[in-house]
Amino acid sequence: MGKLSLAKKKLLANEVWDELNIEFPDSACSLEKDSPERLAVRGILSAQCTDITVNKVCRVLFDKYPSMEDVLKADISDIESIIKPCGLHKAKAASVMDFARLYEEEWGREVPESREELMRCRGVGRKIANLIMGEIYEIPAVVVDTHCKRVMYRIGLTESTDPLKAEADLCKVFSEDKWIRLGHLAVDLGRRYCKSQRPDCKACPLASSCQRRGL
Ligand code: SF4
Known part of the structure; x- marks a missing residue:
């Protein structure tokens, strides 16, 4: 696959955002937050x-x-x-x-x-x-954990698997109000479909837009 332009990445980011929110409407931090x-x-x-x-x-x-x-x-x-x-x-x-x-x-x-x-x-x-x-x-910041960096690279929203560079790439294509939730959605995608070994691309809701599906 070729590298996408910033404009195309922004369009892709919008699609990804919509699909992930439909698939994981209750996405949230899974660590307990009592204080x-x-x-x-x-x-x-x-x-x-x-x-x-x-x-x-x-x-x-x-x-x-x-x-x-x-x-x-x-x-x-x-x-x-x-x-x-x-x-x-x-x-x-x-x-x-x-x-x-x-x-x-x-x-x-x-x-x-x-x-x-x-x-x-x-x-x-x-x-x-x-x-x-x-x-x-609620200060906007993207948590780029192992799931987030893997899925965002596969989708094609970053060309880097370095968390710092991936975070900078994601911040360019998603607006600030999406940054916190984006990390949670990426974790959900990584856990359910885009697993490290053998991603389930056939069932994945992003199959039509993902740039590295089936790899
Ligand atoms: S289509 Fe495959 S590689 Fe792309 S995000 Fe979905 S599971 Fe991951």
């Missing part, structure tokens, strides 16, 4: 882990340590053991502790709105910062 700080912790734990596991693990974590103050006072080895099912448990426990420290000692018990400030926390990269900004403060 901003807890959502941020779930975001940190979600790297290379399913949202179902993160939600399950966090019910245990927050049952034992309800506040960030409680988390900060906890023994890190206990946090490691609780979050073990999420994988990378040592690094993630250190990140959760760092988040609790910043939240309690530097951020005045508030989750900051600023990407730069959020990314001061260990384990919070651009993807998690975008998630927090969008889900807590």
